[in-house]
Amino acid sequence: MAAVATCGSVAASTGSxxxxxxxxxxxxxxxxxPRASVTNDSGPRLVSIAGTRPSVRNGQLLVSTGLPALDQLxxxxxxxxxxxxxxxxxxxxxxxxxxxxxLAEGIVNGHTLxxxxxxxxxxxxxxxxxxxxxxxxxYYDASKRMPQELIEASNWHxxxxxxxxxxxxxxxxxxxxxxxxxxxxxxxxxIYEEGFDGSNPQKKQRNILRIGIQNLGSPLxxxxxxxxxxxxxxxxxxxxxxxxxGLLRTSLSACIITMxxxxxxxxxxxxxxxxxxxxxxGLESFIxxxxxxxxxxxxxxxxxxxxxxxxxxxxxxxxxxxxxLAFKLKRKLFTIERLxxxxxxxxxxxxxxxxxxAESAKRLGPGCGMMAGGKKHLDF
Amino acid sequence: MFVELNNLLxxxxxxxxxxxxxxxxxxxxxxSFLVHHFLSFYLKANCKVCFxxxxxxxxxxxxxxxxxxxxxxxxxxxxxxxxxxxxxxxVDVVFQAQKEPHPLQFLREANAGNLKxxxxxxxxxxxxxxxxxxxxxxxxxxxDDLSVLLSLGMGAVAVLxxxxxxxxxxxxxxxxxxxxxxxxxxxxxxxxxxxxxxxxNDILLNGxxxxxxxxxxxxxxxxxxxxxxxxxxxxxxxxxxxxxxxxDQSFTYQYKIQDKSVSFFAKxxxxxxx
Numbered sequence: 001m002a003a004v005a006t007c008g009s010v011a012a013s014t015g016s017x018x019x020x021x022x023x024x025x026x027x028x029x030x031x032x033x034p035r036a037s038v039t040n041d042s043g044p045r046l047v048s049i050a051g052t053r054p055s056v057r058n059g060q061l062l063v064s065t066g067l068p069a070l071d072q073l074x075x076x077x078x079x080x081x082x083x084x085x086x087x088x089x090x091x092x093x094x095x096x097x098x099x100x101x102x103l104a105e106g107i108v109n110g111h112t113l114x115x116x117x118x119x120x121x122x123x124x125x126x127x128x129x130x131x132x133x134x135x136x137x138x139y140y141d142a143s144k145r146m147p148q149e150l151i152e153a154s155n156w157h158x159x160x161x162x163x164x165x166x167x168x169x170x171x172x173x174x175x176x177x178x179x180x181x182x183x184x185x186x187x188x189x190x191i192y193e194e195g196f197d198g199s200n201p202q203k204k205q206r207n208i209l210r211i212g213i214q215n216l217g218s219p220l221x222x223x224x225x226x227x228x229x230x231x232x233x234x235x236x237x238x239x240x241x242x243x244x245x246g247l248l249r250t251s252l253s254a255c256i257i258t259m260x261x262x263x264x265x266x267x268x269x270x271x272x273x274x275x276x277x278x279x280x281x282g283l284e285s286f287i288x289x290x291x292x293x294x295x296x297x298x299x300x301x302x303x304x305x306x307x308x309x310x311x312x313x314x315x316x317x318x319x320x321x322x323x324x325l326a327f328k329l330k331r332k333l334f335t336i337e338r339l340x341x342x343x344x345x346x347x348x349x350x351x352x353x354x355x356x357x358a359e360s361a362k363r364l365g366p367g368c369g370m371m372a373g374g375k376k377h378l379d380f
Numbered sequence: 381m382f383v384e385l386n387n388l389l390x391x392x393x394x395x396x397x398x399x400x401x402x403x404x405x406x407x408x409x410x411x412s413f414l415v416h417h418f419l420s421f422y423l424k425a426n427c428k429v430c431f432x433x434x435x436x437x438x439x440x441x442x443x444x445x446x447x448x449x450x451x452x453x454x455x456x457x458x459x460x461x462x463x464x465x466x467x468x469x470x471v472d473v474v475f476q477a478q479k480e481p482h483p484l485q486f487l488r489e490a491n492a493g494n495l496k497x498x499x500x501x502x503x504x505x506x507x508x509x510x511x512x513x514x515x516x517x518x519x520x521x522x523x524d525d526l527s528v529l530l531s532l533g534m535g536a537v538a539v540l541x542x543x544x545x546x547x548x549x550x551x552x553x554x555x556x557x558x559x560x561x562x563x564x565x566x567x568x569x570x571x572x573x574x575x576x577x578x579x580x581n582d583i584l585l586n587g588x589x590x591x592x593x594x595x596x597x598x599x600x601x602x603x604x605x606x607x608x609x610x611x612x613x614x615x616x617x618x619x620x621x622x623x624x625x626x627x628d629q630s631f632t633y634q635y636k637i638q639d640k641s642v643s644f645f646a647k648x649x650x651x652x653x654x
Contacts, residue, residue: 271576
């Protein structure tokens with residue numbers, strides 16, 4: 001096939017060994033020979049980068065999100081060059097955990113990190129400790145601290161908005177809010193100078209850049225979409241996401257963004273942001289809602305909705321059948337499970353308790369989201 | 381291209397209609413398989429295609445195109461395909477000052493009024509080359525997708541103007557010395573935001589629905605997610621130039637997307653159910 005021939009010539013010219021042979025888990029389905037990945041001009045063969053593995057479906061390069069349960073729901077991991085958008089839960093308790101898991105996975109695998117936040121100093125975000133070790137996907141404990149030597153050994157860049165907003169970083173005129181413009185320029189500088197996009201001939205980078213942006217869209221970034229319905233900057237966030245995705249697609253990087261979508265006043269912007277991101281995961285915690293005392297949810301801390309999974313290089317995507325997912329933070333480990341009604345083991349089953357559970361099950365909501373939604377009242 | 385969809389639309393690459401605007405619309409599902417279909421269809425029909433791909437990279441379309449039997453790299457090399465990769469061009473425009481007007485110039489400006497540079501790009505790409513024999517049958521403009529232009533700060537009216545100018549150029553154009561009617565086709569994809577109350581998107585969608593000759597609408601099933609039936613496709617033929625003398629024809633099919641093709645069947649007749 002023409003694809004294999006052209007890819008074969010690329011591999012031959014750069015001389016990098018196809019490392020599939022050296023991996024112990026080569027199955028008969030894994031084709032030997034390089035496959036095109038998401039990035040357009042990927043020069044050296046990418047299989048041998050630590051912490052990555054090719055997707056089973058189409059050979060795309062995947063990185064772990066730091067949470068093996070989430071990796072499985074996304075079809076093996078997060079594809080390199082894509083954006084993972086986390087819709088924050090109401091009180092922002094669980095989304096920072098996912099954010100930290102993603103970054104910790106990068107530290108443990110030796111990836112370069114870029115952490116951007118408008119709220120807290122990036123150095124404080126990186127404090128999370130690994131519990132187990134495997135080649136792909138670890139378990140992390142939020143109460144432990146990362147060994148100091150690992151952090152010092154890793155290459156990370158921090159972008160703390162209050163510090164950088166007044167800096168004299170040279171920026172091209174752009175119609176985004178100043179915070180976004182500076183952040184984009186910062187990301188682009190790192191990608192270019194460290195050679196993640198392959199354009200710098202001196203630095204041929206064989207590593208992944210993990211970008212983490214916290215609370216994007218919140219007023220701390222200078223954006224007013226959470227304050228006003230039709231503010232003056234209503235296109236700033238979507239433009240930012242578009243250009244960011246352009247940067248990611250042409251470099252060896254993956255990005256996680258947490259966004260307080262429950263605060264965005266204009267619902268149309270949420271729909272546009274979802275279209276402009278690749279993977280969208282929504283967290284809904286039970287704290288403060290009437291579901292906290294609901295017996296159906298007593299084992300869990302919240303619901304997790306996989307709103308969108310991208311179709312990359314393919315007509316179909318790997319969506320799971322299970323749409324009702326709940327998460328819990330059990331002994332500091334974040335697990336995602338299928339939500340099911342607890343077994344009714346009591347001797348005398350009262351009619352009212354059964355009705356309660358059935359009522360709550362009906363309000364689980366349309367779990368399908370972007371995949372193939374329907375009229376809400378018909379979902380069951 | 382999907383052979384079953386060709387049968388449903390009653391076309392083949394050899395005898396496709398010209399001078400038509402086709403609107404692809406998706407509501408609560410992903411309608412990008414239709415874009416891949418039309419891209420491979422028109423490349424096989426030996427047309428000159430200008431593809432404004434705003435949402436995905438070139439390699440994505442190229443890999444899927446290979447599954448459908450066309451090679452986008454070869455088409456680009458021999459001049460049949462002019463590809464504007466929105467994501468990559470956006471990075472160029474935003475981070476480097478451009479000397480000449482760039483098709484995505486509006487990303488740099490705060491209040492860009494119109495999409496004129498983008499239209500100039502399309503016109504330049506589909507201009508008939510004065511080489512004597514006609515290499516390509518007719519020009520085709522393909523846009524994936526128009527709703528992104530709304531997200532990037534353009535108003536619905538500006539996008540509708542852009543489509544209007546493109547239609548005037550692509551569907552009818554007069555060459556300088558010879559009166560040469562170049563009847564081309566246009567295919568555009570717009571998302572239907574449904575209950576998200578996106579007014580600009582609704583304006584755009586309604587405006588285009590009234591102008592188009594063929595509307596393909598991919599919807600999710602009313603009952604939600606199903607493993608074997610991925611959605612429903614509504615096909616609507618229209619005649620925008622004539623008043624509605626006859627009723628517009630409309631068909632509905634359900635579909636399932638597979639690795640290299642899409643299978644269509646009548647509602648409720650999915651092979652998994654029967």
